[in-house]
Amino acid sequence: MAEETHLTVNIVTPDGLVYNHHATMVIVRSIDGDLGIMANHEPIVTPLQIGEVHVRRIDNPGHEDLIAVNGGFMEMSDNVASIVADSAERERDIDLSRAEAARQRAQQHLQEAQAQHDTDEAQRAQVALQRAINRIHVKTGK
Structure with missing residues (x-):
């Protein structure tokens, strides 16, 4: 069985889905420091600080999407990084x-x-x- 080369990144707030894309990597600011997650990462749940989320999308390798996230947590499981945040805003929407x-x-x-x-x-x-x-x-x- 071949390993996956990408993961799905979802960011959800009480107002609904803010972000949903396939990526090669996501970087979040956990309470223990910055954490980079790639495809096939072991399952993890971590609380997040107020900080930037960087998403390296598969459809545009030289570009990172930036999302302002205000607390919450991230769960990584089965190549899906789900971020549940108090609030979140994409760079283009700020x-x-x-x-x-x-x-x-x-x-x-x-x-x-x-x-x-x-x-x-x-x-x-x-x-x-x-x-x-x-x-x-x-x-x-x-």
């Missing part, structure tokens, strides 16, 4: 001006929470800031 505005709001909220010594609000603002920065990085490639 509105940079909205992401920049969200970053500014989060920074302001974080400063206010820190000034009031409100650790819960500061933590929420920090997560919002990470999400906005992640979206900006995916959109700009920086």
